[in-house]
Amino acid sequence: MKPKPLYIKTLRVDPPLVLAPMSGLSHTVLRQLVAEYGGCGLFYSEMLSARALPLESPESSTWLRRSAHERPIIYQLLVSSGEELPGAIEKVDACGADGLDLNMGCTTALITKRGGGIALMKDLKRAQAIVTVSRQATQLPLTAKIRLGWTLNWHALRDFCLMLQESGVDAISVHPRLKQDRLKRPARWEYIGRIKGLLDIPVIGNGDVDSPEAALRMFNQTGCDAVMIGRAAVRRPWLFSQITGWLSPSHHNESPPEPPEAYNRFVSLLNASIDPECALPLLKRFTFYFAQNYAFGHTLWRLVHNAKSTTEALAHANDFFQTQPAKPG
Numbered sequence: 001m002k003p004k005p006l007y008i009k010t011l012r013v014d015p016p017l018v019l020a021p022m023s024g025l026s027h028t029v030l031r032q033l034v035a036e037y038g039g040c041g042l043f044y045s046e047m048l049s050a051r052a053l054p055l056e057s058p059e060s061s062t063w064l065r066r067s068a069h070e071r072p073i074i075y076q077l078l079v080s081s082g083e084e085l086p087g088a089i090e091k092v093d094a095c096g097a098d099g100l101d102l103n104m105g106c107t108t109a110l111i112t113k114r115g116g117g118i119a120l121m122k123d124l125k126r127a128q129a130i131v132t133v134s135r136q137a138t139q140l141p142l143t144a145k146i147r148l149g150w151t152l153n154w155h156a157l158r159d160f161c162l163m164l165q166e167s168g169v170d171a172i173s174v175h176p177r178l179k180q181d182r183l184k185r186p187a188r189w190e191y192i193g194r195i196k197g198l199l200d201i202p203v204i205g206n207g208d209v210d211s212p213e214a215a216l217r218m219f220n221q222t223g224c225d226a227v228m229i230g231r232a233a234v235r236r237p238w239l240f241s242q243i244t245g246w247l248s249p250s251h252h253n254e255s256p257p258e259p260p261e262a263y264n265r266f267v268s269l270l271n272a273s274i275d276p277e278c279a280l281p282l283l284k285r286f287t288f289y290f291a292q293n294y295a296f297g298h299t300l301w302r303l304v305h306n307a308k309s310t311t312e313a314l315a316h317a318n319d320f321f322q323t324q325p326a327k328p329g
């Protein structure tokens, strides 16, 4: 089964496979690596503070840096009031954004206390005002990424989704967990299907997709228009290309690349794209997920975590790779 391209307003997403926004992870380096393997139809940036964005420079900011290969790209804004939006939208426009996303799902306490992320799902009027200002400020495709809310209440969730559609959002990404679930309990895919049945705009399904089989299951079970992948794409940046191979009519099943090759390429892209003082923390964060390719991944993680430079971290990682086979897949 080859899924149809997704259209978000005029933006064509083909294949309809999407890299999720993940703070500290969905930066230019991961996006470049994913783009090199292929198969990803749309990249999201990590969440960017709408308040801070006007002060950032696309040339020097770790968060705004981007190569020509990471396209199409939607920048995600973390926003708590409409006043923060015009300056932030102007900045992402200047960065060549293909679209704009509003974060309505982040559960971090510091953010919800300031009224951002999932706090917006509790305040329909404020969320509506933010969408309305965004819609008036840009012609770019506009998306919103939501969770299921603070408690399981279908009526409230339905009203929220309908409000987003009526206020001008062009597509919704659904990460079907409650606030309190964080990333723990299994994603409730049935809600992706219910929201898809409710709305006319496209719905992007997200949560726990970690293989070609799981991607196909999400398409089939929920009827979603695209599948968004987060953590598994950090662990296996080649996953999108595996999925497209698997879903193609000829169903070609190429063997996946060797993880050490991907790790070494990540570090070389990191060194080329990111200032040295920011590079090591990003490598540590990436390694936390990448290490899950190995039965003794915690050893890899500890070696990199204790390193004082990316050079030292890579040397330790390559020593580890010489003795440890990767898990299959």
Ligand SMILES: Cc1cc2nc3c(=O)[nH]c(=O)nc-3n(C[C@H](O)[C@H](O)[C@H](O)COP(=O)(O)O)c2cc1C
Pocket (backbone or CB within 6 Å): 020, 021, 022, 023, 024, 025, 046, 047, 076, 103, 105, 106, 145, 175, 183, 206, 207, 208, 209, 228, 229, 230, 231, 232
């Ligand atoms: C480390 C980390 C950072 C995240 N940061 C963001 C973010 O900036 N914005 C956002 O909307 N979601 C964020 N998420 C949630 C992911 O986009 C995604 O919804 C979640 O990981 C479930 O998808 P998965 O099972 O494919 O990982 C983050 C998740 C993780 C693990």
